[in-house]
Amino acid sequence: MIGTLREILQQSLHRLAATATAYVPPLLAALVIFAAAWLIATVVRAVFLRLTKTAWLDRFVVESGLSSLFGRSRPLETAPLVAGVIYWMILLVGLLTGLNAFNTALTTKMVEAVVFLLPKLVAAGLILLAGVWLAQYLARSTLIWAVNENLSHPRQLAMAVRVMVVFVSVVVAADHLNFARTVFLAAFLLVVGGLVLAGSIALGLSAHDALKRRFAEPVHASDGQEKPLWNHL
Amino acid sequence: MLTEEARRAVGQLKKADIVIGIPSYNNARTIGHVVRAAQAGLAKYFPQLSSVIINSDGGSRDGTQEAVLKASIENPHLLLLNTPLLPVHRLSLPYHGIPGKGSAFRMIFAMARELGAKACAVVDADLRSITPEWVDLLVRPVLHAGYDFVAPYYHRHKYDGTITNSIVYPLTRALYGLRVRQPIGGDFGISRRLLMRYLERNDWETDVARYGIDIWMTTIAIAEGYQVCQSFLGAKLHDAKDPAADLTAMLQQVVGSVFTLMREYEHVWRKVEGSRPVDLFGFRFDVGLDPIPVNLERMTKALLTGYRELREIWSLALDRSNLEALAAVCRQAEQNPSGWRLADDLWARIVMDFACAHRRMPVERTHLLRSLTPLYLGRVASFVMETETMISSEVEDRIEQLCLAFEAAKTYLAARWDSTGKAVEAPTQPAPVEVKA
Numbered sequence: 001m002i003g004t005l006r007e008i009l010q011q012s013l014h015r016l017a018a019t020a021t022a023y024v025p026p027l028l029a030a031l032v033i034f035a036a037a038w039l040i041a042t043v044v045r046a047v048f049l050r051l052t053k054t055a056w057l058d059r060f061v062v063e064s065g066l067s068s069l070f071g072r073s074r075p076l077e078t079a080p081l082v083a084g085v086i087y088w089m090i091l092l093v094g095l096l097t098g099l100n101a102f103n104t105a106l107t108t109k110m111v112e113a114v115v116f117l118l119p120k121l122v123a124a125g126l127i128l129l130a131g132v133w134l135a136q137y138l139a140r141s142t143l144i145w146a147v148n149e150n151l152s153h154p155r156q157l158a159m160a161v162r163v164m165v166v167f168v169s170v171v172v173a174a175d176h177l178n179f180a181r182t183v184f185l186a187a188f189l190l191v192v193g194g195l196v197l198a199g200s201i202a203l204g205l206s207a208h209d210a211l212k213r214r215f216a217e218p219v220h221a222s223d224g225q226e227k228p229l230w231n232h233l
Numbered sequence: 234m235l236t237e238e239a240r241r242a243v244g245q246l247k248k249a250d251i252v253i254g255i256p257s258y259n260n261a262r263t264i265g266h267v268v269r270a271a272q273a274g275l276a277k278y279f280p281q282l283s284s285v286i287i288n289s290d291g292g293s294r295d296g297t298q299e300a301v302l303k304a305s306i307e308n309p310h311l312l313l314l315n316t317p318l319l320p321v322h323r324l325s326l327p328y329h330g331i332p333g334k335g336s337a338f339r340m341i342f343a344m345a346r347e348l349g350a351k352a353c354a355v356v357d358a359d360l361r362s363i364t365p366e367w368v369d370l371l372v373r374p375v376l377h378a379g380y381d382f383v384a385p386y387y388h389r390h391k392y393d394g395t396i397t398n399s400i401v402y403p404l405t406r407a408l409y410g411l412r413v414r415q416p417i418g419g420d421f422g423i424s425r426r427l428l429m430r431y432l433e434r435n436d437w438e439t440d441v442a443r444y445g446i447d448i449w450m451t452t453i454a455i456a457e458g459y460q461v462c463q464s465f466l467g468a469k470l471h472d473a474k475d476p477a478a479d480l481t482a483m484l485q486q487v488v489g490s491v492f493t494l495m496r497e498y499e500h501v502w503r504k505v506e507g508s509r510p511v512d513l514f515g516f517r518f519d520v521g522l523d524p525i526p527v528n529l530e531r532m533t534k535a536l537l538t539g540y541r542e543l544r545e546i547w548s549l550a551l552d553r554s555n556l557e558a559l560a561a562v563c564r565q566a567e568q569n570p571s572g573w574r575l576a577d578d579l580w581a582r583i584v585m586d587f588a589c590a591h592r593r594m595p596v597e598r599t600h601l602l603r604s605l606t607p608l609y610l611g612r613v614a615s616f617v618m619e620t621e622t623m624i625s626s627e628v629e630d631r632i633e634q635l636c637l638a639f640e641a642a643k644t645y646l647a648a649r650w651d652s653t654g655k656a657v658e659a660p661t662q663p664a665p666v667e668v669k670a
Contacts, residue, residue, distance in 0.1 A: 148480075
């Protein structure tokens with residue numbers, strides 16, 4: 001009995017020792033790699049911030065309207081942003097290298113998945129960013145146009161445009177990632193179809209007379225109430 | 234730059250001392266009169282010089298080009314000519330490129346250069362008050378007094394030319410120190426030297442191609458030190474602008490051009506203090522003017538709607554104190570729609586805030602400029618209420634006060650132009666104004 005117990009205990013200790021021998025060195029190696037990556041990332045970020053001139057990028061971000069996404073009155077400084085991206089990229093590489101040190105099926109699969117997905121994630125992120133930028137731009141354009149044209153509910157119109165464009169970019173990004181493709185596409189088609197139908201009905205019911213009048217008028221004959229606004233240019 | 238047709242015409246004419254340019258787009262109703270006046274002016278005042286009238290058309294579909302070619306002086310004997318008369322050629326050519334007044338001017342200038350013109354004058358095609366004397370007044374200072382740029386000086390109804398009166402004249406005067414009263418008048422005389430300078434620039438494909446052309450020409454002439462004068466042309470009566478034309482687009486193109494040129498000529502306007510008058514040719518006289526109807530209620534509503542809906546965008550451009558002052562004005566307008574005022578100094582600072590924002594772009598430039606429309610309409614409404622009972626000389630005094638406010642605000646502009654970070658940090662929302670729908 002005691003012999004059996006001793007044997008079990010010894011086997012258990014052996015297994016533990018084997019596991020420790022198998023995993024502790026890779027774990028230590030992973031920690032060292034990750035620490036080194038963190039150190040490199042921190043140094044690179046500091047050096048980048050100190051040495052790199054990103055005035056051209058700042059100008060591009062401002063002139064492309066990307067900075068207005070952040071709703072800031074001061075121009076967006078891109079150097080900290082780029083430095084942050086570099087920092088996190090190095091950390092990610094360190095993490096993946098560290099995981100790879102374990103050399104198990106699970107970690108290999110994880111690393112492969114990340115490496116395979118990363119470009120797609122970046123592309124999807126860029127699609128979303130572009131979509132949000134476009135949504136912001138078009139929503140503002142709509143808002144200002146609606147205000148200047150004296151239309152009712154300008155904010156709601158702008159919001160509708162924003163939601164529409166963001167929704168489209170989400171559909172495209174999801175499609176790119178192969179994520180819930182059919183759900184998003186079906187939703188997209190339903191929304192667009194619904195909007196077209198609603199628009200057609202609204203136009204048919206409400207704007208029929210207005211359109212008839214508009215197209216019946218000669219170009220210079222719109223002498224209504226609006227005219228005074230253009231007379232004092 | 235020149236179309237094949239234009240090149241052929243230049244080849245046939247070979248030379249012209251004076252070129253009169255008339256940009257047009259669907260101006261069949263008035264352009265005949267403008268061409269006849271120009272023709273008579275050339276024949277009467279410059280009979281010994283060769284000249285050509287060029288109509289640069291933007292694709293009119295109402296017979297504008299035919300009207301130009303048909304127009305002729307009915308009875309030339311009435312002109313009492315006593316010198317040999319050289320024929321005045323008339324050309325009507327379509328221009329290529331971005332549709333707009335600027336592109337039309339570009340073709341006229343290019344043809345004037347090719348023809349070796351000593352002087353060029355441009356006049357609007359929608360003028361009803363042009364007389365042959367306009368040609369003399371626009372061309373003679375260039376030919377005989379050494380001026381490079383002749384700006385028009387008109388009598389206009391107190392509510393006519395409000396972009397000029399409320400933004401362009403005060404701002405241009407404060408920036409560059411010359412009191413050119415009608416910087417976007419549309420009728421100018423230009424020397425060959427200045428014309429060559431215009432043509433060598435590479436910003437023709439911008440707003441300059443459209444309504445920005447007038448202020449672009451005036452600003453370059455002033456800022457680059459060309460000899461500038463004004464000629465009194467009497468009344469400016471013209472066809473009402475096409476109601477289909479977009480006020481916001483016009484404002485955007487004109488003000489956008491002023492702001493863009495501010496960046497280019499920063500080294501010039503920074504050195505300028507105060508302003509000085511400009512030589513004025515012609516005999517000044519008072520004339521009767523067409524009344525201009527204005528819709529006060531709609532303009533006030535435009536300001537209030539703008540404040541309610543565009544405050545977030547304005548807050549990215551305006552200094553916090555100005556935004557708060559504007560909020561107070563809107564509250565006043567809401568409570569007393571016929572008794573509120575947008576003060577001169579506040580308006581000057583608002584315009585200058587927009588100029589600074591146009592430089593640092595916290596918001597896309599098109600959006601920024603388009604969001605100015607309700608503020609501009611608000612300012613016009615305030616001006617109309619204030620000058621309702623005033624006669625034209627009193628209104629002119631009132632505009633002079635506004636100009637002085639702009640000149641005084643220039644130190645504010647210089648400080649804000651440098652320290653862009655002093656803008657409102659985030660879209661801070663002052664007390665909301667309740668605006669009735």
